[in-house]
Amino acid sequence: MSLGLPAYETTGAAGADLRANLADRGEIVLAPGARALVTTGLRVEIPAGYEAQLRPRSGLALKHGITLPNSPGTIDADYRGPLGVIVLNAGQEAFCLSHGERMAQLIVAPVVQARFELVAELSQTPRGAGGFGSTGRS
Secondary structure (H helix, E strand, O other): OOOOOOEOOOOOOOOEEEEOOOOOOOEEEEOOOOEEEEEEEEEOOOOOOEEEEEEOOHHHHHHHOEEOOOOOEEEOOOOOOEEEEEEEEOOOOOEEEEOOOEEEEEEEEEOOOOOOOOOOOOOOOOOOOOOOOOOOOO
16 A cells, blocks of 8 residues: 655645555554654655654544654754654553554754854843743742
8 A cells, every 4th residue: 555645634734644654564553651663664855944843643642642752853954764753652551553544744844053152141131040930820
């Protein structure tokens, strides 16, 4: 069964769905807490100045606890190898991922590379050095 290319399932979708290419074994069963590198069968060429981001599918996350532990995963413009997705079962029951099943979303986004400088002092802001929770409920 040919899986085809990543596809946007609706006209307003930001992410194109990626499918598990498990033709060699049919399925992967992930025990609770287990993770696996799942192949897509794809290689991509991202244009210079862009990246591809891998993100979880919200339905799998809510219903089964299936997520991507390094989300968002980044695919750099100069990478030419196979496209795989690290999938984690954060749920409480084993999860069976089948060949052809939609498992993640691919988002293409522009990249801005910063210029880093070492400075003696930072500018002041009203927030200052306030960290976690400093602007909200304590």
